[in-house]
Amino acid sequence: MNLIEMDRVTKRFDDLIALRDVSLTVAEGEVFGVLGHNGAGKTTSVRLLNGVLKPDGGRCRVLGLDPNLQGARLRRQTGVLTETPAVDERLTARENLAIYADLYGVPVRECSRRVDALLLDFALLERADDKVSGYSKGMKQRLALARALLHQPKALFLDEPTAGLDPVAAHAVHQLIEQLSGEGRVVFLCTHNLAEAQRLCDRVAVLERGRIIALGSPDELARQVGGALRLDIEVRPEQVPAALDLLGRAGLEHVEYDAETLAVSGVARDRVPEIVQLLVDGGVSLYRVAPREPSLEEVYFALHAREEA
Amino acid sequence: MNRRAVAAIVRKDLMVVVRSKAVLLPLIIVPLLFLVLLPAMAALAPKLATLPGSSLAGMSTFIEQMPAGLRQTIEGLDESQTLVLLMIVYFMAPMYLILPLMVASVIAADSFAGEKERKTLEALLYTPTTDRELFLGKWLSAWLPALGVSLGGFFVYTLVANLSAWPVMGRVFFPNAMWLVLVLWVAPAVAALGLGVTALVSARVRGFQEAYQLGGVVVLPLVALVIGQVTGVMYFSIGLVWVLGIAVWSIDALLLWLSLKIFRRAGLIDRLG
Numbered sequence A: 001m002n003l004i005e006m007d008r009v010t011k012r013f014d015d016l017i018a019l020r021d022v023s024l025t026v027a028e029g030e031v032f033g034v035l036g037h038n039g040a041g042k043t044t045s046v047r048l049l050n051g052v053l054k055p056d057g058g059r060c061r062v063l064g065l066d067p068n069l070q071g072a073r074l075r076r077q078t079g080v081l082t083e084t085p086a087v088d089e090r091l092t093a094r095e096n097l098a099i100y101a102d103l104y105g106v107p108v109r110e111c112s113r114r115v116d117a118l119l120l121d122f123a124l125l126e127r128a129d130d131k132v133s134g135y136s137k138g139m140k141q142r143l144a145l146a147r148a149l150l151h152q153p154k155a156l157f158l159d160e161p162t163a164g165l166d167p168v169a170a171h172a173v174h175q176l177i178e179q180l181s182g183e184g185r186v187v188f189l190c191t192h193n194l195a196e197a198q199r200l201c202d203r204v205a206v207l208e209r210g211r212i213i214a215l216g217s218p219d220e221l222a223r224q225v226g227g228a229l230r231l232d233i234e235v236r237p238e239q240v241p242a243a244l245d246l247l248g249r250a251g252l253e254h255v256e257y258d259a260e261t262l263a264v265s266g267v268a269r270d271r272v273p274e275i276v277q278l279l280v281d282g283g284v285s286l287y288r289v290a291p292r293e294p295s296l297e298e299v300y301f302a303l304h305a306r307e308e309a
Numbered sequence B: 001m002n003r004r005a006v007a008a009i010v011r012k013d014l015m016v017v018v019r020s021k022a023v024l025l026p027l028i029i030v031p032l033l034f035l036v037l038l039p040a041m042a043a044l045a046p047k048l049a050t051l052p053g054s055s056l057a058g059m060s061t062f063i064e065q066m067p068a069g070l071r072q073t074i075e076g077l078d079e080s081q082t083l084v085l086l087m088i089v090y091f092m093a094p095m096y097l098i099l100p101l102m103v104a105s106v107i108a109a110d111s112f113a114g115e116k117e118r119k120t121l122e123a124l125l126y127t128p129t130t131d132r133e134l135f136l137g138k139w140l141s142a143w144l145p146a147l148g149v150s151l152g153g154f155f156v157y158t159l160v161a162n163l164s165a166w167p168v169m170g171r172v173f174f175p176n177a178m179w180l181v182l183v184l185w186v187a188p189a190v191a192a193l194g195l196g197v198t199a200l201v202s203a204r205v206r207g208f209q210e211a212y213q214l215g216g217v218v219v220l221p222l223v224a225l226v227i228g229q230v231t232g233v234m235y236f237s238i239g240l241v242w243v244l245g246i247a248v249w250s251i252d253a254l255l256l257w258l259s260l261k262i263f264r265r266a267g268l269i270d271r272l273g
């Protein structure tokens, strides 16, 4: 079942078209990534899907509700981590959570237990009664994340959840996302971090200036950009120039190299045996030949380059 | 109506207000000035006025020109008593209205524009509150404290006025019926006025300071009332105070209507940028 749907959604701000004919669906238990440059329209999508902005065209549907008409009801079941943590600096972590527990209608009897549990989970318990203004960026981010989970939302919207976090904290967030999707929640993840998206997302949409230019699982996207591989070839160091020469003559131009490894990108799968043959015939000793599927990052840049062209 | 959520918004705004010096300071200093210092000085005024070199000459021309209704109220009083009565009961009346006005404006500036400036508004917009509930919560968080301060201030003023003027008056002379109308009918309306104007202004400005300063323009009509009375153009009769209340409530209704029209989630976030 689709928990999130956007059907040819368009959003304008005066002359600027922030989203143009965007259509996508996200199913139960799925982690869906939205990738895109600054200003691509990621945050705008989150706002539209939560009834905080109105679309100028098209239709959104989240958890079977229309965000535009049934916003308050919908927001009972959605949790949003905003781009800036938006926590009250003059209040303590505990006060921040207690007030939002009221706003989200967490059952009164459960409030303090749930607040304590979240403070513990997000390693904020020790500083729970200090004013947030003294917190580090990462602590504020964790508090904002805890707040988004207070009411145990069915759909979670995370707008760059690991921006500014140290690697350990970012890892903890990744584990949390995996755990949440394991519990059957749907996660809508906006990110610039392509490794993060590759690791976590079942499917991704690549937004470029308000339009979706690619949509699918990271593997499908790789195939869309041509399924070209990257070939790492390890040779004896003194043979690097000879190998470069051979590859150049075979028309393979995208070659990077260091002391003993050549990395050939944009290689079609069926050319791999031919390249190996070529090098062996040319007297180059091969120690290692490793074809690699392109990473989401490479796919992203390929898509971007194609869009520019 | 989700009362728990509305109450949470009020609670949050008030907790945030009392923890900011920039907001709290005017909330403490202004009432002290108006409710303690001024009446005490007014009660001492006859003593100062009878010092050698000064005279009540200016007073007597004022008294000659004063409206008939006001002249009745000072019948049978001596000059010192007249002076105290005029100051504490009449000249101070329009000044008292600055209190609810200021409290409401300061808090509204912090809760509308300040919240936007601190970027915490967005989180609030993602809560399961309706636009109306959000607006009501914000409205109450400025209006209720303004009522509280103006009521509490009135009691303090009553005490200070009667005590410090006791040597001159020799009786409890304050408040009169006009003041009750002022406190219970006009002050809440003036609070709503300050709040309504500041809330509208907040939609257009970047932060607390700007909203507070622009919203503060509403104080000008009050200054006009103060001057109008001191120069004898009009005086705070009970009838005038009733009418004043009606006028201010009408403006409030207009402001409320305007605010409800623009206070929409989509409109608020458009300006978050």
Ligand SMILES: Nc1ncnc2c1ncn2[C@@H]1O[C@H](COP(=O)(O)OP(=O)(O)OP(=O)(O)O)[C@@H](O)[C@H]1O
Binding pocket: A013, A016, A017, A018, A036, A037, A038, A039, A040, A041, A042, A043, A044, A045, A083, B269, B270, B271, B272, B273
């Ligand atoms: N409230 C607004 N008023 C005017 N223009 C806006 C508003 N919000 C967004 N935009 C514009 O819409 C476009 C999409 O913005 P959006 O915030 O959705 O991008 P984003 O993908 O989240 O970018 P980032 O990675 O920088 O967060 C941008 O060009 C932005 O300037």
Ligand SMILES: [Mg+2]
Binding pocket: A042, A043, A044, A083, A159
């Ligand atoms: Mg964004």
